[in-house]
Amino acid sequence: MNRPIVKFWFAGYLAASLLASVAHSKEWATYEGKSGPGKGKHIVLVTGDEEYRSEEAMPMLAKILAERHGFTCTVLFAIDPVSGDIDPTNQTNIPGLEKLESADLMILYTRFRELPDSATRHIDQYLKSGKPIIGLRTATHAFAYSRNADSPYARYDWRSKEWPGGFGQQVLGETWVSHHGDHGKESSRGVINPEYQDDPVLRGVDNIWGPSDVYTVKHLPDSAQVLVWGQVLSGMNPDDAPVEGAKNDPMMPMIWARDYQSASGKTSKVICSTMGAAVDLENEGLRRLLVNGCYWLVGIGDRIPAKADIRYVGEYDPRYFGFGDYEKGLKPADYELK
Secondary structure: OOHHHHHHHHHHHHHHHHHHHHHHHOOEEEEOOOOOOOOOOEEEEEEEOOOOOHHHHHHHHHHHHHHHHOOEEEEEOOEOOOOOOEOOOOOOOOOOHHHHHHOOEEEEEEOOEOOOHHHHHHHHHHHHHOOOEEEEHHHHHOEOOOOOOOOOOHHHOOOOOOOOOHHHHHHHOOOOOOEOOOOOOOOEEEEEOHHHOOOHHHOOOOOEEEOOOOEOOOOOOOOOEEEEEEEEEOOOOOOOOEOOOHHHOOOEEEEEEEEEEOOOOOEEEEEEEOOOOOOHHHOHHHHHHHHHHHHHHOOOHHHOOOOOOOOOOOOOOOOOOOOOOOOOOOOHHHHOOO
16 A cells, blocks of 8 residues: 555544544533532433423423533433434434433433443443432333343333333333323323422422323332322313313322332432423423422432522423424534533
8 A cells, every 4th residue: 555545544534533523422412510509410311202302301401400500411312323313213322321420310201212231231320329310201111122122121111020110110110001181182280299398399399280191100109209299181271170080089190209229229319200291391380390309319409499590591492292293403412502
């Protein structure tokens, strides 16, 4: 090989390596914490659902946590490995899960994912660490194994018999059961449980409402603390009347706190909310509860403000829930602060 060819090949190699490095750095979005009680704490928000626009909701929440409260946040996405675009329908690729190694809190918002074992291993190790978790909406059925039934993590499957109910039931407290409200026709009001009205996670929280419906909850252990009950409304507006009869008598748990003890013997504190569509998070009460929950879970519950600042950072105009309606052609960098 003569010298000009070698130089050309080496220059091409360097260019390709640089492009690969740049592409890799854009497979997630990072928000550096500003000043605030969360300074020095790292939250990793894992998205990947086909219906409720977690890829829109979690960057919005991360910006609030970083800019208003000081937490450094990393948002991970389901990515098309060829184009590098965010693709919520891709069930097998969420780059960046190794970021959990430095996380103080994981917020999980996935649906029916089946990741390579090398990726799921990071979630498994996080669980064994005893660090805290927030699960949102479809996280009750975060994983489903149909391609790799021999995986050591197949027990995460929401239908698992080995680990009944899989990750959702075992870790968060419930797996997928059914829609309790009439999906798309009966919205949800969050009714604060009087028993926990003075809980720091509920500080300054009121008027919780969202257009997504209440989920059925059947397996939640008695040890869980139900912070908010889900009241089924007769329509899709916050002032619609509650549905009469069995749907609200009794009401289903909608947001709860519990402890999860892993096989390592360590205990993680958990908050789970079956409300959480991107349009649900336009509700100030729900956003404030989640921000408060982050404070409490990372051990600074004594610093939760009387009314936490949950103003948007930039614009937030989320798409309505529905399959196939995500915005095409976006990359993680499109969600970063400009």
